[in-house]
Amino acid sequence: MKVLVSVKRVVDYNVRIQVKGDGSGVNLDGVKMSMNPFDEIAMEEAVRLKEAGTAEEVIAVTIGGDKAEEQLRSALAFGADRAIHVKVNEEVSPLTAARILKAVFEKEQPGLFLMGKQAIDDDNNQTGQMTSALLGIPQATFAGELKIDGNKATVVREVDAGLETIEVDLPAVVTADLRLNEPRYLKLPDIMKAKRKPVETVSMADLGVEAAPGLTVTKTSPPPARAAGIKVKTVDELVAALKDKGLV
Amino acid sequence: MDFSLTDDQVMIRDAAQDFLADKSGSEAVRAAMASEAGFDAAVWQAIGAELGWCAVAVPEELGGMGLGPVELMLIQEQAGYHLLCSPFFSTVCLGTTLLKSLGSDEAQGEFLPKVAEGSSRFASSIACGVEAKAESRSGQWLLNGVVSQVCDAGEDSLLLLFAETDDGAGLFAVPGNAEGVSIVSQTGWDASRRFATVELNDAVAAMRCDDATRLASGGRKANALSRLYVAAEQLGAAQRCLDMTVAYISERKQFGRTIASFQAIKHRCAQMMVQVEGLRSAVYGAAALAADESDVQALSMECAMAKALASDVLFHCAGEAIQLHGGVGFTEEYDPGLYFKRARASKGWLGTPEELRAEIAGVLL
Numbered sequence: 001m002k003v004l005v006s007v008k009r010v011v012d013y014n015v016r017i018q019v020k021g022d023g024s025g026v027n028l029d030g031v032k033m034s035m036n037p038f039d040e041i042a043m044e045e046a047v048r049l050k051e052a053g054t055a056e057e058v059i060a061v062t063i064g065g066d067k068a069e070e071q072l073r074s075a076l077a078f079g080a081d082r083a084i085h086v087k088v089n090e091e092v093s094p095l096t097a098a099r100i101l102k103a104v105f106e107k108e109q110p111g112l113f114l115m116g117k118q119a120i121d122d123d124n125n126q127t128g129q130m131t132s133a134l135l136g137i138p139q140a141t142f143a144g145e146l147k148i149d150g151n152k153a154t155v156v157r158e159v160d161a162g163l164e165t166i167e168v169d170l171p172a173v174v175t176a177d178l179r180l181n182e183p184r185y186l187k188l189p190d191i192m193k194a195k196r197k198p199v200e201t202v203s204m205a206d207l208g209v210e211a212a213p214g215l216t217v218t219k220t221s222p223p224p225a226r227a228a229g230i231k232v233k234t235v236d237e238l239v240a241a242l243k244d245k246g247l248v
Numbered sequence: 249m250d251f252s253l254t255d256d257q258v259m260i261r262d263a264a265q266d267f268l269a270d271k272s273g274s275e276a277v278r279a280a281m282a283s284e285a286g287f288d289a290a291v292w293q294a295i296g297a298e299l300g301w302c303a304v305a306v307p308e309e310l311g312g313m314g315l316g317p318v319e320l321m322l323i324q325e326q327a328g329y330h331l332l333c334s335p336f337f338s339t340v341c342l343g344t345t346l347l348k349s350l351g352s353d354e355a356q357g358e359f360l361p362k363v364a365e366g367s368s369r370f371a372s373s374i375a376c377g378v379e380a381k382a383e384s385r386s387g388q389w390l391l392n393g394v395v396s397q398v399c400d401a402g403e404d405s406l407l408l409l410f411a412e413t414d415d416g417a418g419l420f421a422v423p424g425n426a427e428g429v430s431i432v433s434q435t436g437w438d439a440s441r442r443f444a445t446v447e448l449n450d451a452v453a454a455m456r457c458d459d460a461t462r463l464a465s466g467g468r469k470a471n472a473l474s475r476l477y478v479a480a481e482q483l484g485a486a487q488r489c490l491d492m493t494v495a496y497i498s499e500r501k502q503f504g505r506t507i508a509s510f511q512a513i514k515h516r517c518a519q520m521m522v523q524v525e526g527l528r529s530a531v532y533g534a535a536a537l538a539a540d541e542s543d544v545q546a547l548s549m550e551c552a553m554a555k556a557l558a559s560d561v562l563f564h565c566a567g568e569a570i571q572l573h574g575g576v577g578f579t580e581e582y583d584p585g586l587y588f589k590r591a592r593a594s595k596g597w598l599g600t601p602e603e604l605r606a607e608i609a610g611v612l613l
Contacts, residue, residue, distance in 0.1 A: 014269075034262075070255060077259065185270075186263040188300035191256060192313060 001111035001148075001170075003046040003055045005080065006101055007039040007062050009071045010121040023219045026121075035071045038116025040078070042176040044183040045146060046114050047079035054148050055112070057081050061104050063097055065089045069199065076194035077186045083199045084108075086207065095212035098130035103207035105135055110171060112153065117142050117175040128175035138168035142177040251532045253318070260304075260319050264326040267299065272330035274583050277440060280333035285402065286442035287333045295336055296366025302336070303364035305344050310356060312364040317473060317538035321480040321531065328484030331586055333440050335369045338400035341477035343370025343408050347457060349473070350419060350466030355457035359406065359421065371405040371424065371444075373398045374474070374597050380448055382411035382420055382456075389420055389453040391428075394445060401431045401444040408457065409446070417463070420453040428452065438593035440586065468544050472551040475598045476534050479551070482558035482594055483524070483531045489565040489587050490520045493572045500574070513572060520568055523561045530554040549611060556604035559595040566591040 011017060011026065012034040018027045035043075049055040060075035060083040062068045072083040086100050105113055118125035132139035140146075144163065145156035148170070157164045158177045168174075204211070232238045242248040253261070271291050280288050296302045305320050306312020320340065327336060344363055347356050362368035373379070373395050380393030391411050401407060403425040410417050422429060428451035434443045459466075494517060497508040507513050534550040569584035570577035577584050595601065 070258070073255060073259060077263075185267045185294075185299060186259070187298065188260055188263065188304060189313060191259045191263060192315075194259075195256060 001055050002057045002059060002108060003049060003112045003114060004059050004061060004105060004108055004110035005039070005043050005046045005075065006115040007043060007060055007071050007075050008036040008119045009033050009062065009064050009068045010036045010119050013037055013120055019220050019222045023221055025217065025220050033067070033070070035074050036116050036119045038118060038176055040183040041178070041180050042114040042116050043075050043078045043080065044181045045176060048181065049148065050079065059084065059108055059110065061086065061101065063088050063092055063100055072199055073194050074186070076197045077191045078184070079190070082197055085199055085201045087201055087203055093212055093215045094124050094126035095130055097127045098134055099209045099212060100204060100207060101127070101131045102134045103209050105131070112148070112170060113173045115173065115175050117177050128173050132173040135173070138172040140166055140168050140172060141175045143174050144177050144179045146174060146180065249533060249536050251529070251536055257319060257322060261322040261326065264301070264323045268326050268330035268332060272332045277331045277333055277586065281439040286439070287335060292334050293366070295334060296369070302340055302366050305340055305348065306360045306364040310364060311361040317476065318535045321476060321535040324477045324480035325484040328481030329488045331440050331485065331590060335400040335405070337441070337477065337481070338371050339363060339369040342372040342374070342399060342474055345473045346372060346408055346419065346470045349470035350459060350462045351457045352459040355421065355455055358455060369400070369405050370408050371398050371401040372408045373410070378410045378412050378417045380409055380411040382413045382418060382453065389456050391420060391422060391448040391451045391453055394447050396445050398444050398446045400442055401446055403431065406454070407446060418456050419458040421455045421457050422448070422451050422453050426451050436593060438589040440590055441593070465544050468548060471598070472544070472548045473538060475551040475555040476531070476538060478594055478597055479531050479534070479554040479558035482562040483527050485587050485590055486524050486527060486562040486565040489569040489584065490517065490524055492583060493517060493520070493569045496573055516568055516572060520565050523564060527557050527561045530557050549608060552599065552604045552607050555599060556601040559601045562591040563595055
């Protein structure tokens with residue numbers, strides 16, 4: 001079975017985000033960029049499936065400009081066998097990303113499409129679901145556990161009510177949640193091996209994909225500063241304070 | 249000179265950063281400092297046997313990765329940033345550098361593959377001069393004397409020691425658990441790196457490691473590279489002092505505002521940054537020169553300058569970190585003190601700033 005894994009270049013999770021003065025976006029100058037942490041978890045799961053003999057080949061795919069190849073190299077160092085770089089220099093909306101990933105999926109015909117549940121840059125949490133819908137294949141989002149048995153996958157999903165176990169037919173889109181696994185640390189020999197692995201570069205036109213009607217970001221602003229809390233001595237005071245704020 | 253890092257070098261640096269951020273945090277460093285060995289065996293096992301850090305500088309034909317001083321410098325920078333307690337410095341930066349620079353082919357073939365696979369570690373002296381004597385008896389080399397400042401010496405380490413012979417100084421490998429070897433721990437102010445005095449009483453060497461033709465220039469090169477790796481560690485530590493200070497002053501409030509908003513505090517942080525960035529240029533420049541396999545004279549000068557500057561910058565930044573943390577800065581509970589102790593200790597290793605400036609002046613004048 002082939003496993004396709006999508007990875008996205010995002011601002012490293014340790015970076016303290018700064019909004020540009022004119023509100024046009026986030027300042028990316030000199031900022032450390034990394035693979036989206038949820039995509040790392042998806043990549044780790046794919047490599048584990050290969051190490052367990054369940055998967056035969058792991059293919060990483062990314063969408064982005066020239067620098068996005070750095071994240072593909074990380075994916076190859078994790079253990080992906082080869083990579084596909086869909087070169088796009090413009091901002092890509094979730095729907096456009098889903099269209100591109102659909103085209104890559106149809107070209108590669110993997111048995112499983114793993115991706116992070118969301119990217120930590122815009123937290124949209126849409127691409128996995130949209131890709132599944134466009135392909136007309138099952139989806140299992142927020143996976144905390146994944147087992148493959150023949151043409152079926154059993155996925156334990158982390159949902160608001162707790163854990164939900166579902167079975168889906170393969171191929172399917174599975175999106176990784178935080179507790180699916182703990183990604184490995186990159187080994188230096190694997191980093192050196194990664195540069196010898198093939199990276200195929202394609203354009204949206206090569207894939208026959210057109211961008212979806214664009215989303216326009218009208219303003220970016222930092223979250224409001226958290227107000228100071230208050231201390232209450234009794235439950236009655238707590239209830240009164242909550243009522244004052246209109247929360248109960 | 250091009251200082252820019254390749255994609256692979258950036259990945260190596262980031263991989264080291266990710267691992268150490270998880271495994272060499274403040275609590276882990278303090279636990280290692282309080283432990284008998286002075287390091288966490290599991291972290292050392294991961295570094296040596298799993299992640300391949302010890303293979304970086306070992307030639308490919310001996311099972312290593314065959315990478316150069318730039319890659320090792322980048323790892324050392326991260327090790328300094330996180331105050332890593334581990335025999336990595338003694339094994340890779342000192343021991344492997346010594347064997348590669350002046351070791352015989354036989355010695356390299358015997359010991360370096362074990363380092364690359366993480367099954368062996370070195371302990372070497374950072375003291376200047378040759379402190380022991382070696383004599384050949386019945387086909388064996390027997391060592392006598394006292395060797396001071398042996399870094400990370402332990403019974404499970406292979407001691408790489410210089411000793412005087414009838415035909416000049418030589419480099420000898422002596423197992424730490426050999427008969428006639430006594431390892432006496434030294435109590436220093438920086439518990440994040442251990443030193444010991446090694447007493448040798450007719451200790452049998454496993455091998456004489458030096459190659460006569462490589463000894464003269466190789467010794468100088470090994471000395472220069474060792475200084476470079478200490479300077480890289482000091483660079484990382486100085487950067488950490490700046491980062492932790494900026495984080496602290498951005499949260500600490502006085503008179504209803506963060507103390508980071510006061511001009512006097514800003515200026516002191518800016519001065520720390522100026523010094524750290526200048527040091528980064530010096531260290532990266534020396535590493536780039538070392539990677540070029542340029543002449544030993546130029547390399548010695550660059551590494552001496554980098555180490556002299558690094559010692560001064562780290563000492564300044566660690567001191568400023570304590571001052572800008574205010575009253576808590578010098579307490580055990582806060583980290584600046586750990587870095588100040590490392591700064592004070594490493595200032596004296598492989599040449600004090602004053603000694604290094606005297607060396608540089610000797611070449612200039």
